[in-house]
Amino acid sequence: MPIQVFVQRLISFSPSETAETKRETLQDYNWNLQQLNSGEINFSQSKEKVAIVNFWATWCPPCVAEMPSFQKLYDAYGDKVDFYFVTSENPEKIVSFMTKNGYSLPIFLQTYAAPKQLESNALPTTYVISKTGEIVIDEEGAADWNSKKMRELLDQLLTK
Numbered sequence: 001m002p003i004q005v006f007v008q009r010l011i012s013f014s015p016s017e018t019a020e021t022k023r024e025t026l027q028d029y030n031w032n033l034q035q036l037n038s039g040e041i042n043f044s045q046s047k048e049k050v051a052i053v054n055f056w057a058t059w060c061p062p063c064v065a066e067m068p069s070f071q072k073l074y075d076a077y078g079d080k081v082d083f084y085f086v087t088s089e090n091p092e093k094i095v096s097f098m099t100k101n102g103y104s105l106p107i108f109l110q111t112y113a114a115p116k117q118l119e120s121n122a123l124p125t126t127y128v129i130s131k132t133g134e135i136v137i138d139e140e141g142a143a144d145w146n147s148k149k150m151r152e153l154l155d156q157l158l159t160k
Contacts, residue, residue: 004061014147026133028115036107040046050157051082053124058097063124069146086110112134
């Protein structure tokens with residue numbers, strides 16, 4: 001797995017923004033999530049906010065490969081953007097992984113199905129959602145989330 005993670009990091013580029021004419025708007029924000037080591041929350045708390053939803057797993061090399069860039073992005077934007085790192089893995093395994101790697105990302109356990117527009121069969125899959133509910137990025141596979149391009153996009157979404 002370390003070799004697969006290394007290769008994924010080498011080939012990861014900035015995520016691609018969906019063309020404005022092809023963007024979907026999230027219709028349903030009603031989604032209960034269990035926060036790791038905390039209570040249940042509803043995704044509706046992110047309505048009218050910029051949100052990033054990432055579906056991932058500790059056993060997935062592309063997921064592991066993009067985590068350092070996500071940590072840097074979260075460190076810079078965690079107080080302005082709602083981040084959701086969603087997994088269906090065993091909580092003890094997740095805690096061990098997060099501790100071992102020094103990550104402080106907000107982890108949520110998926111106990112209910114995601115809204116239809118946020119469903120994917122691929123890991124990792126990441127969605128960037130604007131304040132108006134537009135799905136600005138719908139990215140499958142590893143990406144460099146801490147790129148200049150990504151930060152510029154988030155800055156732009158936060159000012160709208």
